[in-house]
Amino acid sequence: MRFLMAAAAAAWFATPTLALGPRDICILYNSKMPNSKSVAEYYARRRGVPAENLIPLELPDVDQISRPEYETLILSPVRAALKDRRPLPRVLLTVYGVPLRIGEQPLSDADKAALDKLKQELDAASAEVRKLTLSVRLLKADVEKDPSSPLAPVVKQRENQLTAGQQKVARLENQQDLLRHRESTAAIDSELMLVLWPRYELSRWVPNPLYWQFSPEQRRLAPPVLMTCRLDGQTPAIAKRLVDDALIAEEKGLAGRVYIDARGIMWDTKTDPTGTGYGGYDESFREAARLLEGPAKMDVTLDNAEPLFPPGSCPNCALYCGWYALQNYQPCCKFVVGAVAWHLASLEMTKLRNPGKEWAGNLLRDGAAATIGPVAEPYTVGFPKPEEFFGFLVTGEYTLVECYARTTYLTSWVMCLVGDPLYNPYAKTPKLKSWEVRPSPHGAAPLFR
Numbered sequence: 001m002r003f004l005m006a007a008a009a010a011a012w013f014a015t016p017t018l019a020l021g022p023r024d025i026c027i028l029y030n031s032k033m034p035n036s037k038s039v040a041e042y043y044a045r046r047r048g049v050p051a052e053n054l055i056p057l058e059l060p061d062v063d064q065i066s067r068p069e070y071e072t073l074i075l076s077p078v079r080a081a082l083k084d085r086r087p088l089p090r091v092l093l094t095v096y097g098v099p100l101r102i103g104e105q106p107l108s109d110a111d112k113a114a115l116d117k118l119k120q121e122l123d124a125a126s127a128e129v130r131k132l133t134l135s136v137r138l139l140k141a142d143v144e145k146d147p148s149s150p151l152a153p154v155v156k157q158r159e160n161q162l163t164a165g166q167q168k169v170a171r172l173e174n175q176q177d178l179l180r181h182r183e184s185t186a187a188i189d190s191e192l193m194l195v196l197w198p199r200y201e202l203s204r205w206v207p208n209p210l211y212w213q214f215s216p217e218q219r220r221l222a223p224p225v226l227m228t229c230r231l232d233g234q235t236p237a238i239a240k241r242l243v244d245d246a247l248i249a250e251e252k253g254l255a256g257r258v259y260i261d262a263r264g265i266m267w268d269t270k271t272d273p274t275g276t277g278y279g280g281y282d283e284s285f286r287e288a289a290r291l292l293e294g295p296a297k298m299d300v301t302l303d304n305a306e307p308l309f310p311p312g313s314c315p316n317c318a319l320y321c322g323w324y325a326l327q328n329y330q331p332c333c334k335f336v337v338g339a340v341a342w343h344l345a346s347l348e349m350t351k352l353r354n355p356g357k358e359w360a361g362n363l364l365r366d367g368a369a370a371t372i373g374p375v376a377e378p379y380t381v382g383f384p385k386p387e388e389f390f391g392f393l394v395t396g397e398y399t400l401v402e403c404y405a406r407t408t409y410l411t412s413w414v415m416c417l418v419g420d421p422l423y424n425p426y427a428k429t430p431k432l433k434s435w436e437v438r439p440s441p442h443g444a445a446p447l448f449r
Contacts, residue, residue, distance in 0.1 A: 020399050022048040024090040025421060028078065028098055028192075031056035035236040036097025042240050043095065043231055046247065047422055053089070055081045057098070063351050064101040067184070067202070074188065078195055088224065091401055091421050092192050095231045096239040100349065100416065101375040102191060104184045122172045129169055132162040185376045186412055187349075189228040193411040197223045205382075205410040207448055212388070212406040213439055214448050227405040229421035232352050233364045245369040246400075246423035249338025253429030256318025256336040258300040260289040260386070261309055263323065267441055275444035276381040276409075281344065283441035285321065288386040292319070296394055296431035308332060317341070318425075319393075320368075321386045329357045335367035338425050340393065340400070342372040344383050349373030349416055360418065370400055370419025378414050381447075391437035396430035399423060409447060 027049060029040035040054055059065070059073055082088060136158045143152045184202040193208070200206055208214065209222040233239045267279035275283065286304065293300035303309055308325055309332035317333040323344035333341060343359040355361025360373030372389075374382055384407035392403045401421035408415060439446075 020090060020402060020422060022422070023050060023053070025049050025093050026053045026055055026081070026089040026091070027093045027095060028055050028057055028074075029095050030059040030061070030097035032058055033061060033097040036095055039095040039097070039231060039236050039239045043093070043243050043420070046243050047420070059097070059099060061097065062099055064103055065099045065188075066103050067106065070102045070188065070191065074192075075195065078192070082195070088196070089226065091227045091229060092189075092195070093229050093231060093421055094189055094192070096233065096236050098230075098232075099188055100352065101414075102186045102188055104182075118172060122169065125165060125169045125172055129162065129165040132158060132165055136162055183377075185414060187375045187414050187416045189230055189416045190411055190413045192228050193225050194223075195226060197225075200412065202412065205413040208405070208408055208411045210405045211409055211448065212392075213446060218448065225411065227401045227421070228417070229401045229404070230416055230418045231420065232418055234353050234355065234361055238364055242364070242369050242418070243420045243423075245338045246420040246425075249336075249369065249425050250423065250427060253427075254318050254336070254338045254340075254425035255429075256299075256316045256339065257314070258289075258292050258298050258319040258390075259309060259314040259317055259322070259333065260285050260292075260300065260302045261320075261322025261332075262286050262289070262302065262304045263306050264304045269443065273445040274447045275385075275441040276447060278380060280441050280444060281323070281380045281383070281385065284385040284387045285323075287438075287440050287442060288321065288390050291387055291391055291437070292394065292431070295436055298394070298431060319390060320363075321390065325359075327357050327359075329355075329359050329362040331362070331366055333363075333366070333368075335369075337367075338369045338423075339367060340370045340390075340419070340425065341368040342383075344380070346374060346377050349375050349418075352418075360416075364418065370417070370423060372404065372415065372417055374414045375416060376414040381409055382413055382415050384408050385440040387440035388437060391432060392434060394426050394431040395434045395437070396424060396426035396428070397434050400425075 027040045027044060030036035044054060055078060057074055057077055139151055139155045139158055143149050143155055183204045194206060209219045209225050231239045231242055262282050262285035265279050265282035267275065267283040272280050289300050289302035292298045308322065308330050311331050314333040317335050318339050320333050320341035326345045327347055341363045345359060348358045349360040350358065352361045360371050363371045388407040389403055392398050392406055399421060400419050400423040401417065404417040
């Protein structure tokens with residue numbers, strides 16, 4: 001079975017990449033909501049998606065469902081719908097009315113029993129560490145008083161025992177977190193990227209084999225991964241507008257200004273070698289500005305200070321990226337039709353129909369045609385690097401969903417892309433070649449080896 005899965009994965013990833021088209025998309029909608037079906041059918045009609053590619057799901061009208069509900073109401077029917085499709089779709093598009101988020105995995109009886117057993121082992125290991133810590137402290141004090149003390153050779157031995165004990169505690173605590181299913185909340189769209197996978201660990205994330213720097217060896221061993229996207233917003237009309245705007249912008253090419261809102265945080269390669277901390281991401285904001293202003297010859301405004309762009313200060317905006325105003329949306333941009341805009345901050349897509357001051361829903365309401373956001377705490381590494389995402393976007397070589405799939409590090413995590421997956425705003429007016437886009441920040445150690 002494992003051999004067959006590896007062979008299928010190799011064939012999947014070895015297949016030459018053809019231009020993404022309407023037949024590559026399956027649309028998932030909530031059959032219990034007429035507005036959800038209306039959005040799905042509207043997209044299919046506007047983009048020419050075959051009727052047989054619409055997959056109805058009977059879902060509650062909520063933002064969050066439980067893990068058992070996801071497996072019963074979404075995972076199983078989607079797998080059944082895809083079972084005999086050849087070729088497999090490359091994109092799953094969720095629409096208005098499909099829930100956003102899966103709650104944490106509940107504990108099974110086996111999990112609870114294993115946790116009880118593990119707690120005893122962890123308590124004993126922690127007690128031993130406390131004992132060794134005190135022993136090392138006393139031994140060092142004795143040797144400091146008398147360097148010729150016969151206890152001097154014992155200090156190193158005790159320190160080694162303490163280090164081993166601390167490592168054991170850390171290992172047991174990690175096992176405890178896994179059994180508790182900590183951080184197993186996920187965006188439905190991100191989880192659907194792995195709809196063809198067998199069982200996998202639900203705590204935290206799974207590295208994304210579609211990421212452009214993922215090694216070919218690792219990619220060949222992975223089961224097929226699908227790209228996902230969402231057509232959504234505060235109202236069905238906004239969800240439909242996203243495809244209308246995409247088609248309008250594609251006709252002439254997306255024209256307008258670029259606004260990059262960095263924070264002036266310097267990147268320290270010693271403390272953040274992979275560039276996935278605050279400094280690494282802030283450097284990627286600046287690298288995005290340099291790339292789009294230099295080789296791409298676009299009209300770029302870079303703010304490299306902590307304050308946000310003031311409200312209304314970014315007219316004629318085609319591309320926007322900024323951070324970090326947590327659930328504190330600022331209407332800084334006046335968007336052109338087809339604008340792509342996202343803000344790096346936590347919890348910015350926990351709801352789309354009633355977003356409050358969350359960025360994702362308000363960016364869409366104010367005219368953006370596409371955005372990215374998290375349904376729970378994402379950490380910085382949940383977001384694409386700005387230089388990579390926007391760099392590939394302006395090449396015109398990739399659609400919106402391909403740009404996202406190429407630049408998001410993680411699957412089975414909390415991130416969502418909203419917009420028309422086929423949207424390619426620079427197909428007629430490319431600004432760069434894909435080889436001009438570099439891993440960001442420049443000089444960072446690879447995250448996946």
